[in-house]
Amino acid sequence: MTNLNPASVQVRNLRKQYAVHEKEPGLLGSLRSFVKRKTHYVDAVKGVTFDLAPGEVVGFLGPNGAGKTTTLKMLSGLLHPSGGQATIGGFEPRRRETAFLKQITLVMGQKQQLIWDLPALDSFLVNQAIYEIPDEQYHATMREFTEVLDLGGILKKQVRKLSLGERMKCELAAALLHRPKILFLDEPTIGLDVNMQEAVREFVREYNRRYDATVILTSHYMADVTALAKRILVIDKGELVFDGDLAHLAEQGSGGKTVKLQLRYPAESTRLSQYGQVVSNDGLSVELAIPRSEVSARAARLLADLDVADLTVEDPPIEAIMAELFGKHTRREEVTV
Numbered sequence: 001m002t003n004l005n006p007a008s009v010q011v012r013n014l015r016k017q018y019a020v021h022e023k024e025p026g027l028l029g030s031l032r033s034f035v036k037r038k039t040h041y042v043d044a045v046k047g048v049t050f051d052l053a054p055g056e057v058v059g060f061l062g063p064n065g066a067g068k069t070t071t072l073k074m075l076s077g078l079l080h081p082s083g084g085q086a087t088i089g090g091f092e093p094r095r096r097e098t099a100f101l102k103q104i105t106l107v108m109g110q111k112q113q114l115i116w117d118l119p120a121l122d123s124f125l126v127n128q129a130i131y132e133i134p135d136e137q138y139h140a141t142m143r144e145f146t147e148v149l150d151l152g153g154i155l156k157k158q159v160r161k162l163s164l165g166e167r168m169k170c171e172l173a174a175a176l177l178h179r180p181k182i183l184f185l186d187e188p189t190i191g192l193d194v195n196m197q198e199a200v201r202e203f204v205r206e207y208n209r210r211y212d213a214t215v216i217l218t219s220h221y222m223a224d225v226t227a228l229a230k231r232i233l234v235i236d237k238g239e240l241v242f243d244g245d246l247a248h249l250a251e252q253g254s255g256g257k258t259v260k261l262q263l264r265y266p267a268e269s270t271r272l273s274q275y276g277q278v279v280s281n282d283g284l285s286v287e288l289a290i291p292r293s294e295v296s297a298r299a300a301r302l303l304a305d306l307d308v309a310d311l312t313v314e315d316p317p318i319e320a321i322m323a324e325l326f327g328k329h330t331r332r333e334e335v336t337v
């Protein structure tokens, strides 16, 4: 069934296979490839299915080459799927209809859309014309973005003279000027310093809140994901291997929990090892890895046996859980013909 809510996303068994033409290096290699062309196929996305509700913010995670960018390009209509279907607010992305383009945006941290030799303001005006944004809405949105992103001093500077962080803020403003209802954000904070990453996160959070926009975010910075998304999709070798709450993702790891102790008196690691695997012991600060099912019993023993000033129980870092999750799956299939 087609969902006509402009911010809804339905993805059914979406697939993408790339054909890669091989060429030996050098002139001889080029000549050979004219006579006998070797092609192999890469199954980049192998049947991905999910639904997003309007206003949902989802972290789309996976290791390098997992198929994240390919999926986002198919959802925004830049790539035609090899199979399956995506429906975005009732539209089929591959048709790239104007009404569809007006309700989505794709931001790629590695690519730029601003005109390099002109001030960002000029690119904004170009976008105003392309997206047919009424003057009143344009000025209201510009006022809002200038304030939230602190663009005041940089809008009239040539883009080539902006810092990476300043440019990224302008990229985001340009990409959202038409107030899209669905945001595909591919590594929007890549290469930015910690303060700038936080500024981008805050902007996305505020935009989502204000316009009830649906957001799919890929990032190698887990802080982006944990700050913005409650729900996580994990893709590995083209397949969706997890779809659920961030909290449940933590339970996927078999490694258990991290127990952090603040002791009043130092304890030897050999003594501490009876309670769990000693991850670190800097004298008074200790970190232990304890199997999930044993945590309460061992924490009680630790409190009874040692002079503990503070004890906290945490899930292991999300990076560790993902590394474990990715290790479980087989390698990408490549077919050579």
Ligand SMILES: Nc1ncnc2c1ncn2[C@@H]1O[C@H](COP(=O)(O)OP(=O)(O)OP(=O)(O)O)[C@@H](O)[C@H]1O
Pocket (backbone or CB within 6 Å): 018, 019, 020, 042, 043, 044, 062, 063, 064, 065, 066, 067, 068, 069, 070, 071
């Ligand atoms: N144009 C292309 N032609 C052939 N193969 C491609 C093409 N684009 C991507 N691939 C391959 O498809 C697979 C998925 O790539 P994709 O860029 O979607 O992954 P990703 O999850 O976004 O990775 P990363 O985190 O490194 O950006 C990879 O094996 C990649 O080498």
